[in-house]
Amino acid sequence: MTVRWGRAVGALALGGLALVGGVLVARGPEPGGIEDLWLLFGAPDRGAVDFATLMRRPGDALACPPGQCRAASDRVPPVLPVPGDRLRAIVAQVAAEEPRTELAFQARWAEEDRYVVRSEWLRLPDTVAVAIVGAGEGRSTLVLYACPQFGVLDAGGNRARLERWLDRIEGLARTEVAR
Template sequence: MMLKTVLLSALLLVGAAVAAFILIGRERCWELIAGSPDTGQYDFSIAQRSATSNDALACSPGLCAESDFEINPFDDAPAIVIERLSQRLLASDPLARRVDDRKDAAKARFVTHSPLMRFPDVIHLEARAMPDGRTGIMAYARAQLGKSDMGKNLDRLKALLGKP
């Protein structure tokens, strides 16, 4: 009898969780559980990485240490580079939305979600004029939840920045 009660309780709990995900929405449920994935602009001068393997960092040469891969500098001005990368991201990821206030045209921040479970990720982009007149890029993507993103954020940055 005790086992039946435990199993029934577990089944009701799972049913309630599924109902909440359906009625409230997956993205909103994760936000209620873990808070907003948008915690403000990433500080590339500190470049603090996640303690777990759920992030990715990519930079043009000389702009940050310990990046996962390098990004070739661009010939356009920082604002133009950020706008083009923003448009590329929004066109390639239907779940992405821009969340920064757009006050600094050399920076952009996005929240996106995994397709099935809608786990939230945040993407930070920043462009800087380099001494040679070109524009360097810094890009950071991290998962809000979990200890591993199974390389998803690294893949996302590589796709956005045209890296194989």
């Protein structure tokens, strides 16, 4: 009888946790939703990134021009035929097109921005840090770093996002010059 009682209590406890979890997920970005739960683990924005001393983490993705980062880059970003301020605006446009993405930080004096991108169901936050790098008169490139707030089971999401953003940024910049 005691074993059955223990199993029943355990099943009720698990059911209660599942119900609470379901409510949190269903509420999503609303107050009291899953995003509030993730705040218990820290702010979704990972903070400033020093690309020169960056230490890679599991589940992250990095696109960095030669000589800008000590860490190994997953992809070398192209040098684009647009000035830095225009490239920054193009990056902002690409970020605005991405679902569940919001600007978390915009540097006033440096060309650096950070975005928080949330997964669809659990709304897990990833940070995308961007720095614009001048490459001569009317030309620029960028450093793009995407990393999860927690967890290592990204399943390639940050790498896919980095590739998608870089392809879109390059396409917009080259189309703009062709006009």
